[in-house]
Every structure is written in structure tokens, then in C-alpha cells.
Amino acid sequence: MEMKTTTFKENARTAIADETLQIELDRLSFGFPEKRKKAVDRMPEFEQLREQARDIKNHVLANLDLYLENYEDRVEKHGGQVHWCRDAKAAREQILKICKAADAKTVTKSKSMIGEEIFINDFLAKNGIEPIETDLGEYIIQLRGEPPSHIIAPAIHVSKAQVEDAFRRVHTDLPADRNLEDPAALLQEARGQLRNKFLQADVGLTGANMLVAETGSNVLVTNEGNADLTYALPRVHIVIASIEKIVPTLEDASTILRVLARSATGQDMSVYTTFCTGPKRFEDPDGPEEYHVILLDNGRTDLLGSEFEEILRCIRCSACLNHCPIYKAIGGHAYGWVYPGPMGAVLTPGLIGMEDASDLPNASTLCGKCESVCPMGIPLPKLLRSWRTRHFEAKPTRSLGQITLKFWAWLAKRPKLYHKVNGLIIATLGALGRRKGRIKWIPFASGWTSKRDFPAPMGNTFIQQYHKGARGDTSGRRLREVKK
């Protein structure tokens, strides 16, 4: 996937003009938040669960080295292998090595954000191994040659008609005159097409919603059951996960599961929650013969101990996306990299560098909705502000905005001059628009006036009126006395 974070503003403009996208985003604005609210209302202990989920992850981050060692030990005791990878390149190469050793032609894949982060699909394809996305949404966008636009609903930007087009284009083995009007027909077709892929795959590649240190298990959460067919059928199961996915125990995993599905889709529990531990046992009739875990750093250790450490609690539920006015206006692609929405705007600069992602932290109104719905209590607005501050401080050249702010600060520190200048501006603006009560154009402010009129000031400034003593003497004393 190409990185497009530097053209954020342009991406956003294109997204706002895209009518199909806007219809689908409208649907999202009503769907997920409403369902989440219903699920939360049905769980009186939700707030306590959130606090504990946060504490669990904080505890893990404080002991991450010890937990990782314990996790690795458990995986190995159960016959699995752990491969530590510093960056995306190392992870890709390790995966390829395992696939080659398994003589793999095809790899089925269940949805993984880490898979996106290391661009594993392109890499495998370039090396002659066919990667097949099996989550329906991921399958649709793979056919369309697109990256996901939402963490848990990757094809949220695609209309039903577009799905139909993609299926007709790719599934050429089926009769051309078949009826795909009904969404259920599309579902049956996808089920049929992917069934054989599941059965033929040599390697199954999954992500991990969590890694359990106590047992050495990886947790997989899906609604479709695609992850289960991905790990259970092929000869080799590869798990790709980043280091902060650790949770201590099965009990801790259970607590996080309770906030995960509710925050994500508004379900009490996702349909399939699976704990995989090592390869198949001696007496097992099915299951993979090899079990590998790719444990990826890729910038996480740089965030540890920094002011952005708290983003490492994120469990990728998407609640912050679903409630963000910016995400709901522009969708996920506009953010330009793997992680969209408020969590992406915090994580992306941390992983790819602030220089390439400096627009993202500004893509927020700081309304605070994201923090209020985050199941892990991540203070997203605070972290967004921290990035803004860092970016401002690191700016090599002075921008127009900075110079203007400096000038304003200089002016504001001189009250007499400030009031004079202010009075002058108000008088001018008032004179310009007094007749209609609005102004159509102001120099240097076309960013505002090109979209909407600016309301004309209706007289003097507040201070001028105050000093005129409209409701008190010039010192304002009477006002205060009357109040008494």
C-alpha cells in the first residue's frame, strides 16, 4: 500500500466530493454508535470493566519484557515458535521463509492490521505466493485493489452495486446472467468461492486480538468464522502480532473481550472467539502441524516511555472512528496509511514519523467523543494535542500562521493599541456589511467566506460599549453595585 499521509488535505477534499462514500458513511454514523450505546446500556458494569481493562494494559506495559518472555516460554513449551522482528522488513522475510519451507502456493489470511502495516500481501504476491483475504470485507477490497478504510468494517466505503461489479469481474467461472440483486446472493457466491481456497491453502495467516502470557495462546475474534477456517485447515499456522498485544491471563483476556465487541459492533460478544495454543497435539485429529508467531516491534518500543505510550493500550475496536465527526466526513482512505480515525492520527505519526504525518493530528475537532467511548480510556485528544505541539515546535521555517499568531500575541500584550486596532477592524467590517448583516468576502479569509458568509458586527466592540456606559458609568462600577 502506498503511503498517502502527506496529501491528507487533498485526500479529504476528494473524499467529501465522493457521493457513494458519503452515502455509506452516513449509514455508519447511525449504525455503530447506536448499537454500541444499546450494548453498553445493557451492561451495568461497563464502566468498571473499562477501568479494569485500562489497568490491565497499563500493568502489561509496565512489565512488558517479563510478560513477553513468559509468553515466549509458553508458546515453545506447547511446540510453537516465536520469531522476534524489529521492523516490517524482518517480519516479511520471516513469513516468506516459513512459507517457502512449507512449499506454499497459496496463503489464506484472516483480517490483520499488522498484515496491512507490513504490506504482506504485495510482498507474498511478488514472491510467487498467492495471498487470499477471507474476511468478506477484506476479500471485496482485495478484488478492488484497495486498502481497508475501517478497522473492523474494511469495505465500509463500498456500495452493494460495487461489490456486484467486482464479483462479476473476477468470478468468471459463474454464469454471466446470474442474479446478484439480493445481498444474500452475494454472500452465497463469496462463501462458495472462498470455500475451495480455504481447503487448498498451504499456510494460514492470522493476526491476534490478544496474546495470553499465562498460556502462550493467541486470541482470534471474528463474526464470520473465517479465522477458524484459516488456522484449522492448512498445514502451517502463522500468527502475526505486535508486542503490545500481550495480556496476562485468560481472566484478563475475558475482561477485555467484554469491552471489545460492545465498543466495536455493539455485540455483547463476537460470534467466534478462539484461543490457539501451539500446533496440533499428538492425539488431535485435525489442526495445523506447525505454529509460528511473528512478534513485531516496528516502532512500538519507541512509543514506550514516551508521552504517547498510552496509545499502546489500543485494542483496535474502532469506537473512536465510529464516533469521530472527521472520520464520518472523510472515511478511512483519506488518512493515507493503515490506521484511520483518532487512534490512527495518534499512532501513525508515532510509527512512520511526524514529518510524513503532520496533518493527521490536526484532523480533529478535539470534541472529545473518541476519548469518551474508548474502552481502554486512551486520552486521544490529549495525545493529538501533544503531536500538534511537537509539530509546531519542530517546524523548521516560520509559516504564515505562526507569524500571524506572533503578531497577535505582540498586539494582545498592548491593551490600548489592541482595543484601537480591534475597534478599527470592527468599524470597517461593520461599515462593509451593515446593510445586509453579512459579508461575502474578507481579504485573507476566503477559507471562510468561500463557503459561508461572515456575520457583520452590529456596532462597536464590547469594550467600546462598556466604556460608553450604556448600562453603567465609565468604570462599570454601577453595574456591579446594582447586582448586589
Add this chain to the structure above:
Amino acid sequence: MNDSRDEILAKIRTSRSGPYVVRNELGTIEDRLKNHPRNVVPARGDGLPEEQITKFKAEAELVNATVTRVSSNIDIPKEIAKYLADNNLPSRIKHAPSLEHLDWSTTLMEVCHGIGEATDEVCVTTAYAGVAETGTIVTYSDQQNPTTLNFLPPVHIAVLNAVDITGSYEDVWTKLRADLGSKDQSVNFIPRTVNMITGPSRTGDIQQTLLLGIHGPQRLHIVIVDEKTP
């Protein structure tokens, strides 16, 4: 590879002296791993066994599963045959080896057992436990219970003993540790695969419309049995 391991661990250790490190309020890792303390467990799954069964049924039905209850093992094959006939489904079933003890000859169904295969139409498996909180069934892989059988066929019928219905996921972990963890080797109690299943397979990926049965089964039918299987 070992270099990467050491580098990552070293970097984590250095980072812990940073000015922004989060506060740990949960004690030591030794304590947590050894005692695996429970966090808040929602009251929703609490109750007397009969209340938990009612709750389980209600929650499972909310997520599009169907639930029936029979009094003894003899009734299981008959109940399954009836369910398949009522819903106009094929009467060929593949059951998990764990259900071989049942007398399948009392019905006209075609019966076989084994691991899941592409041609399977209806599977019958054993549920290790049920969770009242969310109407979830739990299965795990072993010689008698192949994982693939739970996922490949379009119709999944699960046999669940009433006594195995618990309140919460935590209750299942406790039961699993007690059943499978030998005293000296309790770290290795976990089976290769533990599956929690809450309703039939679903997706919202086409136009955010709920559709059942994309990759996993389209139907999940749970048969609760009052008599404990030996």
C-alpha cells in the same frame, strides 16, 4: 533472530525509566500469572442453575441460535432428526467421535463421524460448557472433538449438558483448569484450540446489512440435555 529478541527486550527495559510511564496498579507479574485473579464479573450470568439455563437460552436466541431441551441422552438423536425435518434440512449428519456412545439407530438419519470435510452438511458436536452471560458455547479440541467440524458444515448442532451451563467465561476457565490441569504441570492445561461460539456466523460487510452464514455455519442449534453424559 536472537539479536532482534535481545534488542527489543533491551529497548523495553530502557524505556521503563522514561518520564511518561503509565502507573501499574495491579502488582507483580508472578502474582498475576500464578493466581490469575478475576476482575469484575458481570452479575448478568449469576443465579441458580435453572435461572442460568433460562438466561443462557434467552441470550443464545438473541444472537440467532435456536435452543431446545431434552431430558436424557436417548432423546438426543430423535430431537436432532426432528429439528432437521422441521427445517427441511438434509438428514445426513456427521458427529464428533465424542458422541459415539449415543444410540443413533433410533432414527432414519444417515450417520457418520470424523473431522470436518467440504461435503459435510450437518455436524453434531459436544459443547464443553455454556455461558449464561452471553449464550455462548465453549468447545475445545482433542481426540474426540475435531475443531474443523464446528466450522465447515452449514448446519451446526451442539449438544450441551445442563450441568455444564455456567455464569461467566471465568467459570469456564476455572472448570478447564480443574479438569485438565494436572497438579504439577498446570501450565500446560490449555488444549490446542478453545472455541467460544456465540450464535451462527454473520457478516455486515455488504452495505452494513446483517447476513448469516458467511464462512461458518448459517444455523446453530443447541440441544440442552438434563441427564449428564457419562
